[in-house]
Amino acid sequence: MTDTYVLVHGAWHTGAELEPVAQAIRAQGHHVHTPTLAGNRPGDDRSRTGLDDAIASAVDYLVAHDLREVRLVGHSYGGMVISGVAQRVPERLRRLVYINAFVPLDGQSLNDMVPPHYTALFDSLAAANAQAVTLPFPIWREAFINDADLAQAEATYARLNPHPYRTFTDPIRLERPLHELPVGKSYVNCQQDTALPHSLGWHPRLSERLGLFRLVECPGSHELLFTDPGRLARAVVEAGRD
Amino acid sequence: MTDTYVLVHGAWHTGAELEPVAQAIRAQGHHVHTPTLAGNRPGDDRSRTGLDDAIASAVDYLVAHDLREVRLVGHSYGGMVISGVAQRVPERLRRLVYINAFVPLDGQSLNDMVPPHYTALFDSLAAANAQAVTLPFPIWREAFINDADLAQAEATYARLNPHPYRTFTDPIRLERPLHELPVGKSYVNCQQDTALPHSLGWHPRLSERLGLFRLVECPGSHELLFTDPGRLARAVVEAGRD
């Protein structure tokens, strides 16, 4: 059986960083796409791009390639995006897969789901850099890619791009709650992911907003896509298959 | 050292589904029994069988086979049953082992430990089918056997039998709290088991009612007995040995 996967990257990333994961899924016989969202492309205006722009760019990608029966996978911030896509083109989707990703309620922004000390930090970073935020290296190394060695932490940090802050502060509009959407839902939880502190974590706090969903877990940090893309690919397929 | 294990199945199951686990434990040199409880046997009257009937059938099995120094293992609903057996024939038991199983307080029913949306669903299913409940396939596939592929999810679903609902609603009478019983206690937690949502989960919420107990964990869903019986057998022996 050949399935169609679309992998939606997180903040500070582009689709290119998901290519090793995509290749491991393709090796199992599936079609895999890794678009880059509006706001994270070279030359995008980080000061203006909002959440709706990012969502629209993902919808446009599905339409332009006429993708159907899509297993739409969102990592981290990508959870905001796939939640919005699911409102607009549910007829193209087979299943939503969240990988340590935000699952919003109607009217919530990404910032509404993170600890106050992060939003305070992001506010100041955005103000200092024309509404584009970058992640300080110590946070990246300790809390995002805790399973890497220092060399890999540095090499991957160098690949990140400034992120348009409006996509963190814009509330999302969900006409139908996610748990009511007639598509499958899965949540992949990388167990050592402390990008959100475990006291205010991804799973079950955010995952259970999906209603009936399939849980898949594997060892790894928030950035397992770098530290073990093959392992993440296996989890994505276990989450994305029927 | 040859130990004696009795494996008590969960709702919708019979002892036959535990045979692959039993065989893996026997391969380590132990004696293993897999009785089927009253209410889950072919021809049993699902409308009338209550929790006491199920407990009595397990006690009868131990007595009929004159089993002693038993490591009594209960899966899921089987936790209600072994808790009742431990009240009646503690002198035959060496250790209680719960596998993602209910650990009741005196006066509690199984339904008292599950989320309200499950009891509402079960109520309506039982009312429609002469007090026998069946589990809808989407719940089985997503929340019970999330680590299987679709083919295995379907094949195992076909083996389930309607479950006598009174065993979920009957309160249990525990003259002595479980943590005071002079037998060993262990809890096996399959870590991706979302048959109970993790926000209202098996461990530590229910396991810690055992007082001093031994925790054993392994990856897997509520139905690891199907998806990796050898792995479950290893966990059961680590939990059941002295």
Next chain:
Amino acid sequence: MTDTYVLVHGAWHTGAELEPVAQAIRAQGHHVHTPTLAGNRPGDDRSRTGLDDAIASAVDYLVAHDLREVRLVGHSYGGMVISGVAQRVPERLRRLVYINAFVPLDGQSLNDMVPPHYTALFDSLAAANAQAVTLPFPIWREAFINDADLAQAEATYARLNPHPYRTFTDPIRLERPLHELPVGKSYVNCQQDTALPHSLGWHPRLSERLGLFRLVECPGSHELLFTDPGRLARAVVEAGRD
């Protein structure tokens, strides 16, 4: 790169019990020390040794060996000790690594972080034995070394030494909160460690007091140092490296 590790043992232990872990870290090219704290040495006066004595003995060790850029690792009670060392000689430290270890707030004792039924038990044991506490075997076997077989549980229990109770009841004085100290912080969480019940557990309850820290997790009990020292060594290096 050759790093310097100092491993600080927990209650009832000495440095000797950490030697297999140390050897596995040395095999990766590092220098590793395993001092025994004041209060746990043969002949130490268990009735008088307090937390400050234990901390001072660790500081003395670092000074006597003129250790610098130290990755200071504390197991369990050892977390109290390394927290105190970090106040006194921060200039000698590169990183603090807690292994299922206590992370105190200013003014807290170890007993302030454990369940009331443990402090009640310890109080009575200490009163009966000149302020030296020993751990009852059933607690050791079920809650501390749940991943061992009985033979290993017994053999390791025989190696324990009575522990000076004042080190559990003395409050620690932290002039600077740990999360403000300019050294790296990591937390190793052995996932089946029920020496503290998971409802009042090590991580994230105590780990998050470190502020920005690196989480490393691995399967195992509180006494993984006995049951799989090589696995623990791997986790320590992943936690201790830059």
